[in-house]
Amino acid sequence: MAKIVTGIGTSHVPAIGAAIDNGKTQDPYWKPLFDGYQWARDWIQEHKPDVAIVVYNDHASAFGLNLIPTFTLGVADRFEPADEGYGPRQVPAAEGDPELAWHLAESLILDEFDMTIANEMDIDHGCTVPLSIMFDQPSEWPCKIIPLCVNVIQYPPPTGKRCFDLGRAIRKAVEAYDKDLKVAIFGTGGMSHQLQGERAGLVNEDFDKAFLRDLTADPVGLTKKPHVEYMREAGSEGIELVMWLIMRGALGEQAKETYSFYHVPASNTGAGLIILEDDN
Numbered sequence: 001m002a003k004i005v006t007g008i009g010t011s012h013v014p015a016i017g018a019a020i021d022n023g024k025t026q027d028p029y030w031k032p033l034f035d036g037y038q039w040a041r042d043w044i045q046e047h048k049p050d051v052a053i054v055v056y057n058d059h060a061s062a063f064g065l066n067l068i069p070t071f072t073l074g075v076a077d078r079f080e081p082a083d084e085g086y087g088p089r090q091v092p093a094a095e096g097d098p099e100l101a102w103h104l105a106e107s108l109i110l111d112e113f114d115m116t117i118a119n120e121m122d123i124d125h126g127c128t129v130p131l132s133i134m135f136d137q138p139s140e141w142p143c144k145i146i147p148l149c150v151n152v153i154q155y156p157p158p159t160g161k162r163c164f165d166l167g168r169a170i171r172k173a174v175e176a177y178d179k180d181l182k183v184a185i186f187g188t189g190g191m192s193h194q195l196q197g198e199r200a201g202l203v204n205e206d207f208d209k210a211f212l213r214d215l216t217a218d219p220v221g222l223t224k225k226p227h228v229e230y231m232r233e234a235g236s237e238g239i240e241l242v243m244w245l246i247m248r249g250a251l252g253e254q255a256k257e258t259y260s261f262y263h264v265p266a267s268n269t270g271a272g273l274i275i276l277e278d279d280n
C-alpha cells in the first residue's frame with residue numbers, strides 16, 4: 001500500500017532558486033534563510049520519499065491566458081525545467097511516475113475532481129524552487145515527481161475548501177494504490193506577498209505565522225477563509241497559500257508539526273517552511 005508520509009509547505013520565490021544556483025546562500029542577505037532551511041534538509045535525507053506530489057502554480061510558463069486549467073496533473077515520465085525568460089534553471093529534469101499519476105487521475109476524476117491531464121509540461125520555479133530548497137543541488141532529484149498545477153493566477157482560483165477536499169481525495173487515491181510507496185506532498189507558494197499595484201511589497205508576518213500555526217491547530221478553520229481575506233491580509237499573490245491546503249487535506253487529521261520556520265524578507269515575500277508528519 002502506498003502512504004502519504006509527510007506534507008511540506010514552502011514558499012517558491014524564484015530568487016531563492018537563483019541564490020542556490022549562483023552560490024549565494026552564505027551571503028549575508030540569504031544566510032538566515034538557508035540556516036532556517038538546514039534542519040528540514042537534514043530531516044528529509046533521513047526520511048526520503050519515493051515519490052513527491054508537488055502542488056504549485058505555473059506562472060505563465062506552461063500555460064498562459066490562452067489556457068487556464070484549474071487543476072492539472074502531470075502524467076509524463078519526465079518534466080523539463082521551464083525557460084522563464086533567462087534560460088531554464090540548471091537543475092535536473094524531474095522523473096515522473098506515470099503509473100501512479102494515471103492512478104491518481106482515474107481515482108480523482110471518478111471521485112468528481114475534474115483534473116486536466118498533462119502528458120507534456122515544463123515545470124517552472126513554482127515546482128523547481130521547492131525541490132532545491134529541500135534537496136539542494138543533487139545531480140538527480142532523489143525521488144520521482146508528480147507535478148500538480150493549480151490556477152491561482154487568473155480569477156477565480158479554486159476555494160480553500162475545494163483545495164482541502166482535493167487533498168483528501170488524493171489521500172484516498174494514494175492509499176488505494178497497491179505498491180509500497182512513501183509519498184510526500186508539497187504545498188508551495190506564498191506566504192504573504194504582492195508583486196503588483198499600489199500595495200506591491202506587502203508582507204504580513206502576523207497573518208503568515210497564524211497560517212503556519214493553524215495548519216495543525218485549525219486546518220478546517222483555514223478552509224473557510226474567503227479569497228478576499230487572502231487578498232486583503234496576504235496581498236494579491238498571497239492567494240498562492242490555498243495550495244498549502246491541498247497538502248494539508250492529504251494528511252490525516254492528527255498530522256503533527258515536525259518543523260516550522262519563517263523568515264522575512266526573501267525577495268518580496270514572507271518565506272515559510274513547514275514539515276508535517278502524517279498520523280498513520
Ligand code: DHB
Pocket residue numbers: 012013014015059189190193195237240266267268269
Ligand atoms: C516572488 C514570489 C513568487 O511566489 C513568485 O512566483 C514570483 C516572485 C517574489 O517574491 O519575488
Ligand code: FE
Pocket residue numbers: 012059126189190240
Ligand atoms: Fe509564485
